[in-house]
Amino acid sequence: MAGLMTLSRYNLQRRREYEGATGDFTLLISHLALACKIVSREVARAGLLDVLGKTGDQNVQGEQVTKLDVLSNELLIEVLSDLPMVAAVASEEDEQIRITRAGRLTGRYLVCFDPLDGSSNIDVNVTIGTIFSIRKRQTVGAEATTEDFLRAGSEQVAAGYCVYGSSTVFVYSTGDGVDGFTLDPNVGEFVLSHPGMRIPDATTCWSANVGNTRNWLPTTLAFVDKLTSGQGRYAKCSLRYVGTLVADVHRNILQGGVFFYPDDKKSPLGKLRLLYEAHPLAYLVEQAGGKATDGHRRILDIVPDGLHTRVPLVIGNGPDVDLYSALAAAA
Ligand code: AHM
Ligand code: MG
Numbered sequence: 001m002a003g004l005m006t007l008s009r010y011n012l013q014r015r016r017e018y019e020g021a022t023g024d025f026t027l028l029i030s031h032l033a034l035a036c037k038i039v040s041r042e043v044a045r046a047g048l049l050d051v052l053g054k055t056g057d058q059n060v061q062g063e064q065v066t067k068l069d070v071l072s073n074e075l076l077i078e079v080l081s082d083l084p085m086v087a088a089v090a091s092e093e094d095e096q097i098r099i100t101r102a103g104r105l106t107g108r109y110l111v112c113f114d115p116l117d118g119s120s121n122i123d124v125n126v127t128i129g130t131i132f133s134i135r136k137r138q139t140v141g142a143e144a145t146t147e148d149f150l151r152a153g154s155e156q157v158a159a160g161y162c163v164y165g166s167s168t169v170f171v172y173s174t175g176d177g178v179d180g181f182t183l184d185p186n187v188g189e190f191v192l193s194h195p196g197m198r199i200p201d202a203t204t205c206w207s208a209n210v211g212n213t214r215n216w217l218p219t220t221l222a223f224v225d226k227l228t229s230g231q232g233r234y235a236k237c238s239l240r241y242v243g244t245l246v247a248d249v250h251r252n253i254l255q256g257g258v259f260f261y262p263d264d265k266k267s268p269l270g271k272l273r274l275l276y277e278a279h280p281l282a283y284l285v286e287q288a289g290g291k292a293t294d295g296h297r298r299i300l301d302i303v304p305d306g307l308h309t310r311v312p313l314v315i316g317n318g319p320d321v322d323l324y325s326a327l328a329a330a331a
Pocket of ligand 1 (some may be wrong): 092114116117118119120209242244245246261271311
């Protein structure tokens with residue numbers, strides 16, 4: 001029991017390492033973790049609520065059958081709104097940024113999130129997740145603007161995600177490695193289960209929506225030829241695609257692999273969003289020893305031109321991401 005490292009204990013210990021730390025950041029992370037615990041609870045009983053909802057038992061369930069992604073969004077905004085260190089938030093679910101209640105003028109942090117990634121998997125009991133990204137704003141004293149959010153990914157001061165799968169795992173980094181915490185649902189605590197996560201050298205799998213093959217460009221087709229060649233580092237490489245970005249990336253960090261959702265004939269910028277999907281996951285994968293590119297640029301160097309800017313994404317083991325970039329450069 002003495003060795004049990006809960007997320008709160010871990011954060012307190014880390015805080016002591018940073019001289020002058022105010023505790024603001026620790027509080028912010030613990031509230032994000034709290035929101036994820038609540039989402040996890042709702043995800044776990046979603047099917048049950050749905051079944052009960054269909055019986056017409058409105059008195060018991062009332063509004064709880066709200067769609068999970070909307071519920072998660074409102075929950076995160078509500079939790080963050082009362083924190084004096086958060087000035088504003090940007091979400092996949094909202095067209096515009098939202099200014100918070102407590103930190104609107106003086107909050108130093110800006111938080112971006114995808115409240116429930118993997119929308120198409122929500123109703124079919126397949127792993128979904130929450131992704132978040134934290135930046136410091138340049139100036140305080142006035143309300144944050146959209147422009148404050150439109151900065152390179154390298155300016156993130158922390159990023160993380162929570163996957164709601166066979167267990168609920170909260171993973172985050174402050175630029176000093178990546179640690180993962182598994183939720184003990186009986187105690188309600190995240191416990192350190194994956195200290196110092198490093199992407200293994202071998203590429204054991206690749207992940208992409210092969211249903212889009214007809215639209216793929218020559219670079220992507222050439223990449224897949226290498227991945228399926230059975231040669232060299234691809235001698236034993238399986239296809240694994242959950243269809244939830246955060247779940248695919250989580251598996252690849254643990255087991256070694258590359259995920260790609262590239263630009264193609266139909267979508268010149270791919271599908272995924274820069275601010276709250278690609279930036280935070282690229283930050284985490286780099287911290288775990290991997291790489292992320294749009295084919296030509298490091299993801300963390302890209303400055304979005306809008307809150308919902310899309311970006312082609314190739315992310316995972318360094319040698320695979322480099323191979324994609326080399327094929328793109330030669331095309
Ligand atoms: P979402 O944020 O609305 O869930 O959309 C993003 C998701 C990613 O999680 C996933 O990688 C991708 O869309 C799957 O797209 P597709 O169904 O085209 O394969
Ligand atoms: Mg998403």
